[in-house]
Amino acid sequence: MPNGSRNDLADPGGSPRRAEFESLYALHSREVWALAYARWMDSDLAMDITQEAFLRLWKQWEAAEEIQNPRAWLLRVARNLAEDYAKSAFRRNGTQPPELLNGVRSSQPMPIEKLERDELFARLREVLDELAPPDREILTLRYALDYDANAIAERLDIAVTAVHMRLSRARQRLAERLSSHGDFAPGDNGRATRT
């Protein structure tokens, strides 16, 4: 993995720094997005934070700042950006809340399956939003990025057994909330169903 130091720029041809930048983006952008998404449960905002974090990495390079571990650096910057967003004027004043925008319907009729799925996802998003951030984070790593327990343990710097425990508890809390709202019950064929 490229380490992002200035010593890697020996190649005089082409654009080695841009190539390194894109390589880092391909490697880590989904993880950065997942971290931001777990914080705010907003896909577009998570992508904005991801792109901003990478642009800041580029600026650091321009300022000749050496970054030993770009992945850790990016995740830290994304986390800070996500927290800063909580204090920003955009967050306070906002545009239209997602609940309102979800009510804007297309003129085209939607298939009933898609409507049901969107409704279920909206409810799931709402319940995920009620969970504690650490629960959302571990669920996002597991199900958005398909990380196994070892990868999550490495990412969160905890033991693998702790990953299993935290994951199990997060799932349990989520299931309880969904069940209490009558939105989830184990189906016969492994499908989530509305009850």
Add this chain to the structure above:
Amino acid sequence: MNTTPLQDRADRADDDLGRLLSRYFKAQMPDPWPAAPPTPAARAEPSGLAAPRNVDPGRRARYTLAVSVALVLGTCWAFSNGFRPGDRPGGPAPPHGGDGFDLKGTSADGKGGLTGEIKKVVDGPGARQPVDDPLDLDKGN
């Protein structure tokens, strides 16, 4: 190891929830995944090669000042004792055979030099006389 029906039900619920979460998160992730953000074009390549191109902004001004001072000094030198027209190929000979212009008139009779020459011209026969009768347009002269 035998599992109880309750355990079976819990495992199946976990599987269902896992599938639901996977579907949900996959639906939330942008597809296709956006490309890396464009880096500012003005700041082309932040490499070590940029450093030598970073010239001193005051260098041009200092160069201009140095040329100006040299020009002034050279002009002063030329108009003091360094300018010798006779030395120039094809140039006029010095009026009194000296090495250059003698503005004070240092010849023996005191009339030499440039001052003496000017006096000759001013006091000579071709010297212009003062006009007593101003031009009168009414008289026709």
